[in-house]
Amino acid sequence: MHSSSIVKLIQGGNSLLYVRKPEKIMAVVFIILLSGLVLFPVAYMIQNSFVFDETGPRYVRGAVIGEWTLFNWIRVVHSNISNSIFYKPALNSLSISIGMTVIALTFGSLFAWLVVRADLPWKPFFSTVLILPYIVPSWTIALAWLTVFRSEKYGGTPGIWLAMTGHNPPDWLAFGYLPIVISLGVHYIPYTFIILRGALANIDSRLEESAELLKAGKLRILAKITLPLVLPSLGSAFVLTFSKGLGEFATQAFLGLPVRFYTFSTRIYSSLSNQMYAEGYVLAMILITTTSTIVFFNQMMLGKRKRYVTISGKGSRRKAVELRKWKWPMLAVLLTFVVIFVFGPLLLLGWQTLMRYDGQYNLSNLTLHYWIGKANTNLADGQPGIFRNPSILNAIGNSLKMAGTTSIISGFIGILIGYTVVKGRGKLYSRVIESITFMPYLIPGIAFGGIYLTIFAKSWGPIPSLYGTFALLIIVCVIKYLPYSSSAGIAAMHQIDPSLEEVAVVHNIGWIARFRKIVFPLAKSGILSAMLLTFITTMRVLDLVILLVTPKTTLMTSIIFRYRAQDFTQHASGVTLLIVLIVLIGHFILKKLGGKVEL
């Protein structure tokens, strides 16, 4: 190469025909970064499920750690313990998912129809309140459930049921399948509610009105016109809820682990936390493969990729279906649901934090000790109240710091990915990046956390071992929520006409100035909503981080998990309420900003 052309190359001016565009440089950076943080971990997990881990020699004579083997797979799917480590948990997960999906879909679609199409009073109230169970952490209802149905059989203090009836509630009501299905079912009602609400609002009411003109009855219209029109959404809601249910962790841990009722996710948790890595990987891979297949199948059926549901909050004005004699019964159903499952759990948890001795339901037992009290060795092993408790305060600080940092980084990366993907429309690299950013959506949190745990337990070349650092928590959250932040970024970028930047190019304005002065200001409102949403989600995340937190990096969610295990119920409930409060404030600001809420 001529020296002059090298100079030209370095100057980046005239001779660089093809590399001048910043999106191409960013594309390279993102592909490397995402390969390292998404593709590599998955590949690593697959590979390590086929080699002996440190526990290998314990089971197989002559096993060499790191040597290729099918042992792990055989152990999980075809051995004398496969029943307890794989088939039973898998069956539990499947039946939980089916049960909760049926509950979520039945009530979600009924509520959606009532709120969108029927002449029900207080619609705006219901529309807002019915979302709440999905905004608060998924285990809120589980904790409240325990408050009511805890039995003396499993140690700890009595629940309300016992206090009122004098009898222990039956086992099937206190722990295990039924409570898990109900808690998760209620948690996902808003999810199906939102999907169906959108679908129903999009139906052209003239389709129903023309049937009415032809003298079709209301039920007939519902069955022959409305239902077929929302069927795709209904199917989609079923599939998505079902696959999310398979990966749920927290509720199943709170309501299942005390009675050794294992599911897929809790089994992965116990394998990985007991350092049975290979076994955990095999289970995680089976879970990931299952959820991915389901999601891809759903997308194939939908014909296009639909990543999430968008709530636009758009009301529609149209003739409501008259409920007549059903009006008040339906209203009663809705109100009962709201009282028992929306406000009830929060009030119960609130009450619980005020009880000096948990399980004694009288006024003289009320105290603020667990919020502001100093350490008292007679209560909760001398744990001071929440606001005086250094480890809780530390966890609150950590959670806020993690959620804040994660949302800022996510927003920033989201905008850059959006820019790269949209600018490279139609090019291979654009599709590659878009696909990789979607992958974390398919990997359940507990499995994702598990992979990161082992990968970052050691150092990789210049990258030090990150286990135990705050940075690792942030990285795992940023990557896990990439599907949301990058799709928000892509959506925001799609709204900016390319000519707005091209004009600046013609005016010789450099990339950084273009980005700072034009692209960013125009994209920022869309990104802000995504950031706030990431903040809310990160505040209440448990499954993703439970394997990664160390005493130094305790989070609010992990401290709840620990306090539950130690039976410090008041503290656990109090911290849960604090998360609910923070999350609700976040949600309120999000709504005020007019942002779209994406699930």
Add this chain to the structure above:
Amino acid sequence: MSTIKISNLIKSFGKTEVIKDMDLVIKDGWFVTFLGPSGCGKTTTLRCISGLETPDKGMITVDGKAIFSSADRINLPPGNRSLGLVFQNYALWPHMTVKQNINFGLYKSGLTKEEKNQKVSHSIKVMGLDNLEERYPHELSGGQQQRVSVARMVVVEPKILLFDEPLSNLDAKLRMKLRSELKRLHHELKATTVYVTHDQVEALALSDQIVVMNEGVIQQIGSPYEVYHYPKNLFVADFVGNPQANLIHGKIKKSNNILGVLLANESKIKITPELDDELEEDKEVVINIRPEDIKILRDCNDSEKNYEIYATQPMGSEILFHLITENKELELILKIPEDQSLNLKADMKVGIQITRGNIMDKESGNLITSFGFK
């Protein structure tokens, strides 16, 4: 001095070749229009000149200096080509006021704040945007928005002005007004101007030279007069002109010193009394006649009254007549000044006289000869 020379330019998007080996010279100070249907490559050519699009092959020079050359691996960034570009959608930055929009155009000019202010106020004045400086784009009408984008372009005093369908989003009245403003601007700045449009009226009204394009190939380069009256091929004949030109398909028949064509079903149409020796008997041709180049004969022999008036459309100063032969094989559109169309009504039988037209080879589509022009 800014003469743009394009040679052997090729550009593909995927498998579609959008520009096919183009050669063109745009003379200094000229107003040149790329005219063609959507997808003909006109905008792509403009974007290649601007540098926003990188051609696959070829060379573009300005005053002999290459701004793009695939052979020498030269590709000047758009910002270094000293040109300005106005987009169809105005491309105003929505979060900036009129003043900020124009001012941000000078971001890289290296001028002091005062100099910038001076230039900005000057171009605001020139474009008639006084009192609108503090408004945001969404508070402006379409016409005002387009003026702002023109102001933003000219404030940097580019040597070449590029317009990408700048008037397409405006209503007819405003389009007319801005058309004359653009023409005036060009007259004052004398900058080489390349203007892309699919609107032939705009092209005819504005240009020194029109480049008619179709499917990535230049069909004709010529003055508005040439393009309108002497289309080089069927595509240009068909595309330029509103209402569209009449195209009569048939075989050449010469008899009694009269040139006629034989239509598919054997009926014969008299075209012109002139005879061109070059035309072979029985050659398949397409005759292209402008609607204003046909006269209606009312007082001819009944044997010549072969046409029926199917419908009339008064257009103000002119009236469009839709004629049809008895066997419905041939339809013609005629444009006649209102004062010459006395009492012609639907269903009346009339004769016609063709005053001038172009004869094209049906096979190649190219012009063979013209008749009736002085």
